[in-house]
Amino acid sequence: MNIRKIAELAGVSPATVSRVFGRNPGVSREISQKVLKIAAENNYHPRISEKQKNVVLITPYNSVYPVQSCIDMLLMALTQELPKQGYRVEILPVNSLERLPDVRFCAAAAIGLEPSDLSEWDEHFSEPLIFLDRHPQEKNPGQNIYYVNSDESAGMELALKHLKERNCRKVGCIIHGNPGEGNASQREKAIRKALKKFDLPDDDSLIRFSGNGSEQYVELVGKLLKQKVDALFCPGGNAGITVLYAISLYDKQIPEDISLIASEQTFFSNFAVPPQTTITQEYQQLASEVVSLINRRLNGEEVPRITTLPYRLIKRESVR
Numbered sequence: 001m002n003i004r005k006i007a008e009l010a011g012v013s014p015a016t017v018s019r020v021f022g023r024n025p026g027v028s029r030e031i032s033q034k035v036l037k038i039a040a041e042n043n044y045h046p047r048i049s050e051k052q053k054n055v056v057l058i059t060p061y062n063s064v065y066p067v068q069s070c071i072d073m074l075l076m077a078l079t080q081e082l083p084k085q086g087y088r089v090e091i092l093p094v095n096s097l098e099r100l101p102d103v104r105f106c107a108a109a110a111i112g113l114e115p116s117d118l119s120e121w122d123e124h125f126s127e128p129l130i131f132l133d134r135h136p137q138e139k140n141p142g143q144n145i146y147y148v149n150s151d152e153s154a155g156m157e158l159a160l161k162h163l164k165e166r167n168c169r170k171v172g173c174i175i176h177g178n179p180g181e182g183n184a185s186q187r188e189k190a191i192r193k194a195l196k197k198f199d200l201p202d203d204d205s206l207i208r209f210s211g212n213g214s215e216q217y218v219e220l221v222g223k224l225l226k227q228k229v230d231a232l233f234c235p236g237g238n239a240g241i242t243v244l245y246a247i248s249l250y251d252k253q254i255p256e257d258i259s260l261i262a263s264e265q266t267f268f269s270n271f272a273v274p275p276q277t278t279i280t281q282e283y284q285q286l287a288s289e290v291v292s293l294i295n296r297r298l299n300g301e302e303v304p305r306i307t308t309l310p311y312r313l314i315k316r317e318s319v320r
Helices: 003-010 014-021 029-041 065-084 094-102 152-165 184-197 217-226 239-249 283-298
Strands: 054-059 088-093 107-111 129-132 145-150 171-175 207-209 231-234 259-263 277-281 306-309 311-314
Touching (some): 054 065, 054 094, 088 094, 107 283, 129 283, 145 152, 145 283, 152 259, 152 311, 171 184, 184 207, 217 239, 277 283, 283 306
Parallel strands (some): 231 259
């Protein structure tokens, strides 16, 4: 497949096809969408000029509580990795997405957004779109859609296995966010599976969602303490900070009374008292995989639709 064949199928000139791929003005939306649809159906990816080595990072407009810390760390990792490979970075909030057709870019990465937020990508763009820390919602996500994420199932198991090995017998879990938001539902499913695997109680009353923000943590920690849990596992958000505060209100000590594993917060977890055992996504490696995917696409190579990386357990002093 080449530009001449696409032009023939679309009933336009090769020059028009080139203008569509270059997003030059003067091409109607109808023709542009027709060309992009034919290209997508034939798995054709146009070569990108070295002069267009811009990568757009699409971020939420408002703070997204269940994933804000993850967004911050991914954004920091990407703005470090992309320039190393000669890419320029433009950060574009999702509420300004109408500007994107006027921007010359070779790829885009969506951080903290759901695939449904950009479901019509292939109708408007031939450049690759990479969702970070998200999982496909459809079996066929699109010709130019890719995912770079972490293995939620293995990550949740990693934390609960460590608690089991340290003789914790009843673990209360608080998953940051609401079901259906971010990775909350995947984490719930993985937690239930791991609790059963390690022969730990998996009652519904022991697995809670925090909702947006941190306001419910004090109440949820209190309810779990009443059930005589000896450990808390709190993935996502700023749980490490908020649970430490909640525990102090109930006159309990970590790890003497309660063991705790939360998600890594780079500028807090190691300096908490006591330093917190955490699970963490490999943010720098996630960013490196994004850069590698873009490089390979620009070189015309086949790249996997989904790249999944492992979590890491950082053992510190908050587990007895």
